[in-house]
Amino acid sequence: MFKPENYGLSPDFRLTKFSTLRVYTEQLAEKKEEKDSAEGVGIGLDSSVIALKNELFLVQSVDFFYPLIDDPFMLGKIALANVVSDVFAVGATEIDEIRLIVSAPTEFNDKEREVVVPMVMKGFLEAAKECKAPVKVGSIAENPWCIIGGVATAVSHRSELIMPYHAEVGDALVLTKPLGTQLATNAYIWMNENSENWSRLQERFSVADIEETYRIALESMTRLNRTGAELMRKYNAHAATDVTGFGIHGHAENLAKFQKAEVDFHIDTLPIIKNVREIAEVLGRSAKLLSGKAVETSGGLLICLPPSQAVPFCEEYRNRTSHTAWVIGKVEPGKRAVKMNPNVQFLSVSES
Amino acid sequence: MFKPENYGLSPDFRLTKFSTLRVYTEQLAEKKEEKDSAEGVGIGLDSSVIALKNELFLVQSVDFFYPLIDDPFMLGKIALANVVSDVFAVGATEIDEIRLIVSAPTEFNDKEREVVVPMVMKGFLEAAKECKAPVKVGSIAENPWCIIGGVATAVSHRSELIMPYHAEVGDALVLTKPLGTQLATNAYIWMNENSENWSRLQERFSVADIEETYRIALESMTRLNRTGAELMRKYNAHAATDVTGFGIHGHAENLAKFQKAEVDFHIDTLPIIKNVREIAEVLGRSAKLLSGKAVETSGGLLICLPPSQAVPFCEEYRNRTSHTAWVIGKVEPGKRAVKMNPNVQFLSVSES
Numbered sequence: 293m294f295k296p297e298n299y300g301l302s303p304d305f306r307l308t309k310f311s312t313l314r315v316y317t318e319q320l321a322e323k324k325e326e327k328d329s330a331e332g333v334g335i336g337l338d339s340s341v342i343a344l345k346n347e348l349f350l351v352q353s354v355d356f357f358y359p360l361i362d363d364p365f366m367l368g369k370i371a372l373a374n375v376v377s378d379v380f381a382v383g384a385t386e387i388d389e390i391r392l393i394v395s396a397p398t399e400f401n402d403k404e405r406e407v408v409v410p411m412v413m414k415g416f417l418e419a420a421k422e423c424k425a426p427v428k429v430g431s432i433a434e435n436p437w438c439i440i441g442g443v444a445t446a447v448s449h450r451s452e453l454i455m456p457y458h459a460e461v462g463d464a465l466v467l468t469k470p471l472g473t474q475l476a477t478n479a480y481i482w483m484n485e486n487s488e489n490w491s492r493l494q495e496r497f498s499v500a501d502i503e504e505t506y507r508i509a510l511e512s513m514t515r516l517n518r519t520g521a522e523l524m525r526k527y528n529a530h531a532a533t534d535v536t537g538f539g540i541h542g543h544a545e546n547l548a549k550f551q552k553a554e555v556d557f558h559i560d561t562l563p564i565i566k567n568v569r570e571i572a573e574v575l576g577r578s579a580k581l582l583s584g585k586a587v588e589t590s591g592g593l594l595i596c597l598p599p600s601q602a603v604p605f606c607e608e609y610r611n612r613t614s615h616t617a618w619v620i621g622k623v624e625p626g627k628r629a630v631k632m633n634p635n636v637q638f639l640s641v642s643e644s
Numbered sequence: 645m646f647k648p649e650n651y652g653l654s655p656d657f658r659l660t661k662f663s664t665l666r667v668y669t670e671q672l673a674e675k676k677e678e679k680d681s682a683e684g685v686g687i688g689l690d691s692s693v694i695a696l697k698n699e700l701f702l703v704q705s706v707d708f709f710y711p712l713i714d715d716p717f718m719l720g721k722i723a724l725a726n727v728v729s730d731v732f733a734v735g736a737t738e739i740d741e742i743r744l745i746v747s748a749p750t751e752f753n754d755k756e757r758e759v760v761v762p763m764v765m766k767g768f769l770e771a772a773k774e775c776k777a778p779v780k781v782g783s784i785a786e787n788p789w790c791i792i793g794g795v796a797t798a799v800s801h802r803s804e805l806i807m808p809y810h811a812e813v814g815d816a817l818v819l820t821k822p823l824g825t826q827l828a829t830n831a832y833i834w835m836n837e838n839s840e841n842w843s844r845l846q847e848r849f850s851v852a853d854i855e856e857t858y859r860i861a862l863e864s865m866t867r868l869n870r871t872g873a874e875l876m877r878k879y880n881a882h883a884a885t886d887v888t889g890f891g892i893h894g895h896a897e898n899l900a901k902f903q904k905a906e907v908d909f910h911i912d913t914l915p916i917i918k919n920v921r922e923i924a925e926v927l928g929r930s931a932k933l934l935s936g937k938a939v940e941t942s943g944g945l946l947i948c949l950p951p952s953q954a955v956p957f958c959e960e961y962r963n964r965t966s967h968t969a970w971v972i973g974k975v976e977p978g979k980r981a982v983k984m985n986p987n988v989q990f991l992s993v994s995e996s
Contacts, residue, residue, distance in 0.1 A: 340741065340778075340780050342740055342741050342778060344740060344799050348700075348799070350740050350741055350797060350799060352741060352743075352795070352797060354743050354745065354782060354795055356745075356784045388694060388696055388702050389692065389694050389702055389704060391692075391704075391706055393706065393708075426692075426694060428692050430706060432708045432791065432793075435787065435788070435789055435791070436787070436788035436789060437787055437788060439784065439787070441784075443704070443706055443795050445702060445704060445797060447696050447700070447702060447799055
């Protein structure tokens with residue numbers, strides 16, 4: 293765990309203070325629930341796939357966010373995973389260029405700037421190694437908040453891509469990461485801040501519980517969707533999206549709307565990071581989480597796979613990543629909507 | 645000229661207030677002069693050229709800035725010209741995708757958000773039409789400052805690109821836009837703010853003078869470097885860069901360092917927007933401007949052309965754009981440095 297004092301910073305240095313977005317995201321998410329709008333917290337700019345000449349396509353994702361954890365190195369790793377995720381979601385596994393964009397907050401002192409910015413970059417670059425793409429680092433001169441983001445670009449042949457609109461009745465819906473990243477990271481911050489929320493959580497959870505939850509979330513957010521993308525191609529996926537700011541429900545809805553066939557996505561299982569369901573309960577925030585509407589950061593791929601391919605996909609995913617992918621539902625005839633099973637099954641995920 | 649009250653905004657609404665970067669840039673530029681550092685105000689992230697397969701190259705530019713003028717529509721146009729400029733500088737005239745990234749400042753009220761953000765987008769999209777590339781609009785959720793930027797991407801065949809390192813002894817140095825954009829736009833803001841600088845400028849300039857200077861700067865900053873790029877290819881340019889945050893001297897230095905041949909760039913002429921030289925004089929800021937070190941926004945291309953091609957280049961540039969390009973110097977044997985002629989000639993440019 294990141295200890296600012298080990299790097300010559302004040303022990304109370306908190307990177308997450310250099311953005312009010314953590315609070316803001318929660319407020320927006322509340323509003324979203326009220327309005328039932330699909331607007332959500334749209335921090336991500338999504339990816340685009342543009343036809344070039346000779347069956348080549350330009351696949352590009354642009355994504356920014358603000359610190360959601362205080363550990364600069366892990367934040368850099370998450371930023372990388374988040375930026376490349378949109379490209380992987382269309383099956384483009386070979387990325388040609390990655391840009392990191394980072395702004396040091398105007399209020400950083402010299403020491404903070406010297407320590408934190410290189411740590412973010414180091415995390416980003418280390419995570420990028422797995423993508424084997426050249427990385428260029430730039431910066432937005434100065435900004436009151438700390439912004440971390442990037443651009444991932446792939447030029448891919450048509451045969452390499454999985455266009456996200458071929459879901460078929462009978463397809464299995466597979467998810468490659470658990471849900472609940474926002475509450476998992478916030479609980480850890482509340483604990484470190486000794487905030488009011490922590491005093492409520494403390495009645496039910498130990499420090500070790502919250503640390504475990506945080507570790508599971510960190511592992512999940514830093515895990516690249518690259519293996520998922522490779523296996524999507526191997527097992528003939530019909531459509532996929534990644535799960536981020538709109539939550540599993542919002543992204544499933546977006547994907548459903550996009551389908552050529554008249555289908556609905558029926559979701560009957562939600563894998564949730566260990567303790568997060570109970571954290572939501574204590575804080576009175578269960579409705580959003582349990583309806584699949586909690587905001588996620590660097591979430592997994594949601595994939596429509598031919599039914600016979602779902603089990604081998606999940607098996608090979610486990611073998612290659614040591615982590616579970618879950619069949620969470622099914623594609624049925626319908627009107628391009630998402631149906632949550634009223635008796636949805638919640639799984640507690642403790643893999644880290 | 646943009647009048648906020650015509651759009652239902654308060655007459656004293658000023659977009660440039662939603663960034664302290666205007667002030668910050670000036671301070672940094674001062675520091676730069678002191679340190680004689682090449683760091684400058686590096687807002688731009690420059691472009692990159694990456695080899696793909698089959699003689700194809702991925703050319704990409706990522707660029708952000710903060711409001712330097714108060715007119716949202718014109719700001720959008722400048723942002724577009726600025727984003728695509730780096731791609732044009734390597735001769736890639738066919739852009740495959742453009743992204744606009746804009747953040748509404750957290751302190752905007754609803755009306756300001758409703759009016760200003762769409763106006764910025766409109767300016768950006770209108771200017772993008774000339775590039776014939778698909779444009780995607782995204783946003784950085786919220787941010788204390790107003791950020792405007794984007795990503796321009798081209799996938800180009802090797803034969804379409806002008807790699808920036810083939811300058812030869814005897815080449816002419818051609819510049820396609822005048823210098824002095826920063827003081828030209830600031831003078832207009834100072835006038836509107838009735839600031840102390842304006843009380844000093846008023847002794848020498850009328851409102852009409854400053855408005856004319858501002859118009860010349862706006863025309864220049866919104867003019868795309870596309871025609872320049874097309875003509876670079878037609879007239880067999882050996883190397884080029886665009887001129888932005890480092891000023892003409894800084895960008896010439898960067899380009900010189902990059903050359904394969906042992907050459908220096910000798911600059912003997914600086915075309916400057918009308919009145920800007922005198923504005924600098926009144927304010928005691930001449931040193932930076934006259935040494936080519938003033939920060940520019942969306943400046944022209946600085947091009948190394950075979951000597952026989954420089955005049956036809958400039959003639960065709962005039963015919964196609966109704967604007968002048970100037971031969972401002974020559975490539976001589978040397979050590980990859982920039983030499984300013986001590987008797988440099990200053991041209992006053994009044995084209996708008």
